[in-house]
Structures are given as structure tokens and as C-alpha cells.
Amino acid sequence: MATSAALPNSEARNHFANVARFIPGVLLLAVIGFAGKILEQSINGYAKAHHLVIPNVEYVLWAIAIGLLIANTVTIPKIFLPGIATYEFWLKAGIVLLGARFVVGDVLKLGGISIALVVLEISGSLILMTLLGRLFNLKPKLTSLLAIGSAVCGVSAIIAAKGAIDADDEDSSFAIAAILALGAIALVTFPLIGHALHMSDNAYGLWSGLAVDNTAEATAAGALYSDVAGKVAVLAKTTRNATIGFVVLGYAIYWASRGQAEKVKNKGAFLWNKFPKFVLGFLVISLLVSVHVFNKEQVGTLANLSRWAFLLTFAGVGLRTNFREMSKQGVRPFIVGALGEILIAGLTLGLVVAANAIWKL
């Protein structure tokens, strides 16, 4: 009796301990994100009160900068790590809730343009990265991982592909480090280029969603430009994410045909397994808003919840970007990644400019 009564108690304690270990890190994300928001408001308030003209630095950049400063100057205590790693969970929940800010018509119009551009971007990126990998004599599977990471969706795509093509842990670490380092660079360079070229919010958002690899960085790069650009960047990036299964399946079949990976038995199950479900969640919320399931105030509340979720994500982007660790991964994959990214950024910029000329984004 005593044992059976004690068992549920200990299970409950385990569940509580399991959830509790995320709390310190999530609180740290919230504190950093909120500090970024307060900094933006305070500086703007001070400038206004003293009639100063200073450029508006968005909370996104403050949150990332504070996170970067912490991650690269002190060793983050282990107690915070599980919670910090939840930033991807907040990103995905935020994307689903962002669906509230799109009516289905917007999704179809911008999503349709995105699909056309994504197909061109993916084909171009895969070819470019494969050629560069061969040119720099990278290991073939590392080249595949870099190509998938830069063509589709950064870290998630590399993790999805790693198992499917039976790549080494070391190769995936190289590819992930290169993609993350380049994402951090994009956060600084993309808004500068966008402003220099006087890009519209829609055009810039589409460009960052197409060219920046990791979803968190693409969202941040868009939001750094403007709220609307952030929204469009997420839509374009989500369209890219939706193709992950097809690209990884293609590579899995290729490596299996060479006897260097397991054969894919059920292609339908494979595609569903790799498909990012938050894309469906985003579409469902967008559909519900379009058929007026939520009133105007509720839509505003959902949009704000999405912004809070992204706030935690941006703090996490800064906190997990550790340049010291990235530099340990070696310079060659980084050079290949950087060259590839510059070419892809140029290619996608050309595509967006052409789309803008045709469809007036």
C-alpha cells in the first residue's frame, strides 16, 4: 500500500522537477527581453524630452545585444541552460500566434509570391553550396548539410538531415556553427543594406525571410527593420520551412542510393515526420481570424502574445550565440558558408527586386 501510494507522489515530484528546471532560464529570457523593451522606451523617452534626434534602436536589437554580451563575457551557470534552450519553443508558439495578424488573403498573396521565390532560392542555394563545398574540398556530407541548412531553414534542417543522411556529429556541429555565425552577421548587415537600398517593408521582409537561414534570426532581422517587415519575414521563412521534408528526403534518397545512408521505407511518413507542424498552426489561426472567430480586441491580444513570445526568442538568440565556441569549429566551413550566404543574399535580393517590379510588393 505504502509503495503504491508513494509512487504517484514521486512521479508527481519528478514531473514538477522536470518543469521547474526550465524556470530559471525562461525567467532570464524574460528579464533580458523586457530589459531590451525598457531600454528602447527609456532612450526614446529621454531623446523626446530633451529634443534630441537619435536613431531608434529597436527592443529586438537591445535584447539580442544584452544576450550576446552575457554569453560572450561570462560563463552562464548551468541552472539557466535548459530554460534558455526553450527559445525555439517560444519562437514556434509565437509564429502560430502571429497567424492572427494575417488574413487568409494576405497569406495567399504574399505566400504565393514566397512559394515562387522559395523554389528559385532553394534550387540556387543547393547548387551554389554544393559547388563551393567541392571547390573548397569539404567532406561531401558536410557539404550536403551546409547546402540544406542554407537552402531551407538553418539549424532545424541540419538536425533533420543529420539522421536522414547518417552524417557525423562533427559535420553537423560544423554546419550548425557556420549557419549560426552567419545568422548573427545577417542581423547587423541586413537592416543596413535594406535601409541603404530604401527597400519597402514588404520587400525587405521577403528578402530576410528568403536569405537568412535560421528562423529565429530571420524573424529578428525582419523585426529589426520594422514590425511589418518582421511579419512578412516570418511568412516567407515559414514557406521555406514547409519545404524541409522534400529537400531532406531528396538528400536521404541520394545518400541511400550511394549506400551511405539507410533507405527511406515510407516516404509519406517521412515527409509528415519532417514537416514543421507550426506552419499548420499558423494557417489555422490565420483562417480562424479570417472567418471572424476572434473579435478585433482578441486579435490584438493574440498579436501581443506573439510579440511576447518573440521577445523571449530574441533574448535566446543572443544568449546562445557564443563566438568563442563557434571559432573552435574551424574556419573552412565558415568561409564556404560565408561565401555561399553572400551569393545567396545577392541572388535573393535580385529575386525580390524583380518580384517587386512585377507585383508591387
Next chain:
Amino acid sequence: MYRPIRQKVQAGGFFVLQAEQLKEAEAALSRLNRSPSMSEENKIATEATRLGLSLDVWAVITAFLLALLVRVGVLKHVPW
């Protein structure tokens, strides 16, 4: 009924298996430690999957629950 020799073999097998698992776990851990920026994210994604659903699905469920709370009026106004 009691067969000590067989028990001993089973126990030996069990410990050999446990040692192998421990070795595998140590190797996996050392691999994870080589990519510190990803290890925690991998662990969380794996744990989420262990509960029968992927991290993606948990994020969707959380977002839908929040949307439901907003719809039924439990979450009335969230300021930004």
C-alpha cells in the same frame, strides 16, 4: 525452484548490457559537449519527443490553448 547459476548469468548479462549502455551514453554526451550551443536544444527536443509529441506540436498546442483562453475571455487584454 531456485537456480543460482542461471540467475548469475542473467545478472552478468544485465550488467554487461548496462555497461554497454553507459558507454554509449558517455559517447553521446561527449559528442553533445562538443557542440555546446546545440546540446541543450537537442536535449529539449528529444525530451519533448519522448513524451510522444514533437517540440513543434507542443508549441502549436500551447499557442492554441492561449488562443482558446483569449476566445473564451479568460485572457482579456495582454498589453504590449
